[in-house]
Amino acid sequence: MIEKKICMLGAFAVGKTSLVRRFVTSCFSDQYQTTIGVTVDKKTLSMDSRSVTLVLWDLYGEDEFQKLRRSYLRGSSGYLVVLDGMRRATLDIALHIQLTAADALGPVPFVVLINKLDRRPDWEVTDQDLAQLAQRGWTVFLTSAKTGQGVEEGFTALTRAMLSTPQETPLAGTTDGS
């Protein structure tokens, strides 16, 4: 049994907790509950005949009032940067957060989840933005915590990356997770 610590990062209300709930319990609630501090959850995956337990640290969303605390990141084997496709501002925050995380953790694998795919027509994040992210070499999944679309794939991809080589550079390429 291998355990890995993963942090959920992103601006506030992008759906980090919903993604964790969808991933761990396959549930979704429309009711928004802000995360205070951090909540810890876990999910065990079987990957390549190996059992991996992901310990998910769901951190509070970053905004102008609350900045990411580096102490929460310590020891993470990987992280997910979540942003809200309907709010382009969350993309800028995600870029900032990723820099912070990379600075704190070094070159550990991470995956970008652009959430709220179920409301794609209302997105402010454009295909051009997605292309720029891909250009950076980031692995991007388009997800919906509401429908579950792309969620499993996003977490699985990160897990696989963590298991392959801890020092490996971030994954490249973009997928919508479908």
Add this chain to the structure above:
Amino acid sequence: MAHAPKAGTPAVDRDYAELRSLLLAPEQSRLEQLQEQVEHLDLNAHNLNRVLPEAIALRGDTDHRLTHALTPHVSEALGVSVRKQPHMIVDAIAPIMMPAIRQAIANALRSMMQSLNQTIEHSLSIRSMQWRLEALRTGKPFAEIVLLHTLRYRVEQVFLIHAQTGLLLAHAAGDAVAVQDQTLVSGMLSAIRSFVQDSFGATPDQALNTLQVGDLTVWIEQGPSAILAAVIRGTPPETFHVHLQDTLTRIHAEHFDALARFSGDAAPFAGARPLLEECLRAQFEPRRHAIAPITWIFLAAIVLATIWWGVSTFQDRQHWQAYLERLALEPGLVVTSTHSEGNRYVLTGLRDPLAADPDVLLQDSGVAVDRVEAKWSPYYALDAAFTLKRAGLVLSPPDTVRLTLEGPRLTATGTAGAEWIRQSRPLARLLPGITEYDDRHIVARSLEALIQQMAGVWILFQQGTATIQSPDQLQGVRRISELLHQLDEVARLSGVTVILEITGQTDVVGRSSRNQRLSEDRARSVLDALHPATFSAITFHARGIGPAPESSPSLGAATLPQDRRVSFQATVHPAS
């Protein structure tokens, strides 16, 4: 280019076979050999044993089919082997199993004895009754309530956590301890430590090392690579910190490489589990053999209070009985019933108005007055003393009268006025307990006394006169009249007749005839003044005797006034 001979020509076939035999004899033989080997491959164990181990290993790496295929057969073979040769299996596993079994049994017995001891110890005490009530009220098992109250401290869980990642390395929990998801607890514990450290601006070496929730305390020891967190119920001794630190140090020493290389796999830390289990300590309140001083004081107070109460009650009872005996001896008081109401006595009885006051007796008895409720009903006691006393009260005799009682006969002796004698007669007969009243003596004595009194009264006259006009004469007449009225009434009450002799006298001066007449006049004057008709029981005789024989004889000398007197002499005669 060679062509094959056509079939059906025997000569050609034979030649061809011969040629083939000549050209390919060694290869032919080898081919036939190989063909035979291939056809009989499953029977050739000699060939198979050379590749079997590698083949199994190779297949096992590929997938689990070999395992699945072999599992039922291995299980069956094991079963058969155990049935046929059980001793072999026993011999094989005994060295492994026996220590584990012994430890499991010892643990189970220890837990059971501990539980049993505590249950027995607390099953009969007052405290245990309170705990049973608490168990009923809260719905918790009694054993748990006992544990909660007698536990000084118990280390319920110990977490070994990787310092950097917050991931769980090893965990140990006590028996019957509710264990949450250890991975999450480990993660949250790390998160809380980070939160506290960041929020309150602590330096890296100042970490959260104690959490307290209700009666649960979490002690956290920080090491270079790992954290040891102990969940403790109750209040542990400070020395337990030292034990935790020693354990963490030892773990760091024994698992230095594993901690340094940790990348999520906690398997290398399984060896640390016994060290963690050594931290699962518990201490219960020592059994109290000695009784607390306050208990002794309390018991002594109860004993003293009981003795005081007993003595008081006994004395009180004694006083009460003495009071009742005193009442029984007291004439004119009759106790008809007594009973107790709480700490009060209720008494009912009869009381003669002339009897002693029971309240006064009660005050002298030693019984608290406010504890007695007495209901006395009035009655007449017929004892001689009470009858006599009552007679004295009712008749109110003058001091000259003495009343005596002989059975139902009341006797009055002495002297008394006619009025009292007259009034006392009907009253005496109405008195309860008296059927006969004798006042003859008093009547006789009263008559005598009156007669004597009358004999002592003289009415004096001036020389030569027989008229009554001076104040002294008038007073003497009134005095005699009063006595006569009493005498008349007493005589009538006693049924006798009184003859009153009124005797007039003169001095020696003058002629004797004249003195005789003058003395008779004087007697008649007095008789007239007395109105004899008003006295029915008295007969009056007036007479003159001239100069009394004892009168002063001296001629020419002054005569004495008493020589010129009228005197009275009464005699009693039975009624005719």
